[in-house]
Amino acid sequence: MYPWSKRTLFLGSLPEPVQVAYGAATLVVSLGGAIFFSAAKGSVRCHSFVIPAGLSVTIDARSEVVAICHLDVLGEDYLRISGCLRGASQGVGIELREEADFKAEFTALHSQPVSSDDACQRLDRLLDYAYANGDSTSSIDGRITQVVARIRQCFQENLPVGTLAEVAELSVPRLVQLFKLQTGVPIRRFRLWHRMYESVISIGRGENLTTAALDAGFSDLPHYSNYFCSMWGVPPSRLFGKGMQARIVLPSERDIP
Incomplete structure (x- = not known):
């Protein structure tokens, strides 16, 4: 996982379907075969999709390795990348026009992790390239x-x-x-989303889940776990608990708010 102040990138597998409601618009790209999502009735099969912030979606990756990129919270990425999609279903944008380029770059990052600064620059270039081929403008x-x-x-x-x-x-x-x-998303939802980002930074620095939750402003570990699960679809212990193999590549200090 690469947590940055502007975006966050997760690379890994989802062995089981997860119901999520992310606090920021989120790009999902399969690095293997087609995966499924459902935001209403029925499942949609595709290789890439973009979920609007706050929308409840069930993702079934069928154990494929996926890239999950949480875009900037102010919505600029989402508005711009919407012009790079081939269609939409159930309120979710589907199939990136530059999907092969995203898949190749994310596959490279997954197979050979790099420094936070290097990964951030690669993602910036990838998004800039996609935007240049899109047809949407945005303002903040x-x-x-x-x-x-x-x-x-x-x-x-x-x-x-x-x-x-x-x-x-x-x-x-x-x-x-x-x-x-x-x-x-509402103000409260964004505050919780950012606290989760801060908790991931703390975990990456070696703190346990309880300390990370308290330092991020949650009242206790159960409250933190409940909110984390409601947004990410899995409890934090599944990603960051003892014995887990998740690796957090911390950003440089200048990139941490």
Whole structure:
């Protein structure tokens, strides 16, 4: 797993179907055969798809190795990559036009892991190339950028929405509306999502699950596990517990908020 402040990349297998509701738009690419997802009725078979932030989806990778890339929380990646897809089903974008290039790069990273900075640069180039061949434009509201920055700075605190509205110089109802429009998730959901990112950084530094959960602002390990499972589809102990082989490649210090 490569956790960065802007994006996160997981490379590995999913032996069992998982129901997820990620806190950021997420690109999923199979490095082998076709995989399945379902967001409503029936399963869709494809090799790559993009899940909007907050949408509940069941992923059945049939034990194939997959790349799961959580895109930037402000939604710019999602809006731009939407123009690089061949279609949509059940609210999920399917089949990247540049799928072979994504598969080749992710396969290389999986077979021969590299440093965090190197992997980040490769992913940036890959996304830039795909965007150049897409047909969507995007924009980011600077006021929401400020709110996201404040939440990241104070991730252990439950800052009142009113305080965040003051940061953005917006009314509370307008902030709530704009934040969901920009990121795809409510403020509380994003706060939890970022706390999980912070917990992964702590685990990568050698902390156990309990310490990582507390340091990230969760009240205790059960609450952390419940929220983690609701978003990732598996408890954190399945990924990072004792005896697990998950490897976290930490970003350079300058990339950690």
